[in-house]
Amino acid sequence: NAGVMQNPRHLVRRRGQEARLRCSPMKGHSHVYWYRQLPEEGLKFMVYLQKENIIDESGMPKERFSAEFPKEGPSILRIQQVVRGDSAAYFCASSQGDGYGYTFGSGTRLTVV
Amino acid sequence: QKEVEQNSGPLSVPEGAIASLNCTYSDRGSQSFFWYRQYSGKSPELIMSIYSNGDKEDGRFTAQLNKASQYVSLLIRDSQPSDSATYLCAVTEGYQKVTFGTGTKLQVIP
Numbered sequence: 001n002a003g004v005m006q007n008p009r010h011l012v013r014r015r016g017q018e019a020r021l022r023c024s025p026m027k028g029h030s031h032v033y034w035y036r037q038l039p040e041e042g043l044k045f046m047v048y049l050q051k052e053n054i055i056d057e058s059g060m061p062k063e064r065f066s067a068e069f070p071k072e073g074p075s076i077l078r079i080q081q082v083v084r085g086d087s088a089a090y091f092c093a094s095s096q097g098d099g100y101g102y103t104f105g106s107g108t109r110l111t112v113v
Numbered sequence: 114q115k116e117v118e119q120n121s122g123p124l125s126v127p128e129g130a131i132a133s134l135n136c137t138y139s140d141r142g143s144q145s146f147f148w149y150r151q152y153s154g155k156s157p158e159l160i161m162s163i164y165s166n167g168d169k170e171d172g173r174f175t176a177q178l179n180k181a182s183q184y185v186s187l188l189i190r191d192s193q194p195s196d197s198a199t200y201l202c203a204v205t206e207g208y209q210k211v212t213f214g215t216g217t218k219l220q221v222i223p
Contacts, residue, residue: 033210042215043157043201056210091156099145099164102211104156 002027005074006092006105013082013112021077021108025094031055032075033102034067037089046090049075082112115140117204119214127222132189134217136202139183146178147203148187151216157201161187192221 005024013019025032034046045059049069060067064082069075079086089109093102116139126132134148145164149157161176163169163185169176175188185204189196199216 035213043213045210045212048210059210098209099205101145101147101159101162102157103159107156 004029004092004094004103004105006108008108009106010109011111013110015083015112016081019079019082019086019110021079021090021092021110022074023077023092023094023105024074025092026103029094029096029103031095031097032069033093033095034075034077035091035093037091037107039088043091046077079110082110084112086110087112115143115204115212117202117212117214119200119202119217121215122218123220124217125220125222126192128192128194130192132192132196132219132221134187134189134200134202134219136185136187136214137183138185138202138204138212140204140206140212141180141183142206143180143183143204145205145211146176146185147205147211148174148176148185149201149203149213151199151201153198189219192219194221194223197221 032049035043047060047067048056064080066078089107091107092105095102118137148161150160151157163176163178173190177186199218201216202214203211205211
């Protein structure tokens, strides 16, 4: 069991470019969550997805950010026209259902230059 | 807005002592409670979950839950330098996403 797989581990983008972050949940897990963590700050919820459905996107900025979890393939967090303030660690987590603890991936460290 | 509050620390304890980490939450409907450990530059790791009032022990870790007081704690017995990390308290109603506290930084002094 490879756990939650995130890639890339590190991503550098210039201002205005697009960033695509990928997450494959643990085998048997159907719930995927994305969190953002700024240095020395807590984990901030962004979006909760199940296969082909966005369950809760209350933490997603209204513009430039989108997420999907298609029937086949990994979940994707997409950030368009990145700005310096988007620089952060983005963690994906998965669980087997509501009320269960999460297993986190290693995260993607996004740096916008 | 649902909140989870933790003292940011750092909490310093000598090696071999008991470390006590505390957390309060605002949503009385919360049903599931978790403690995660996060080493610097790494991802959070689930170390304890607790769902009912009282104590739950797992090795050197004990989680305590008091729903009436909306209070969760984590005790680490015989603290080791390798326990030095940030400990995140997390809470959910069960059918929604988990809300995390900002974490307490623990330093175990050899």
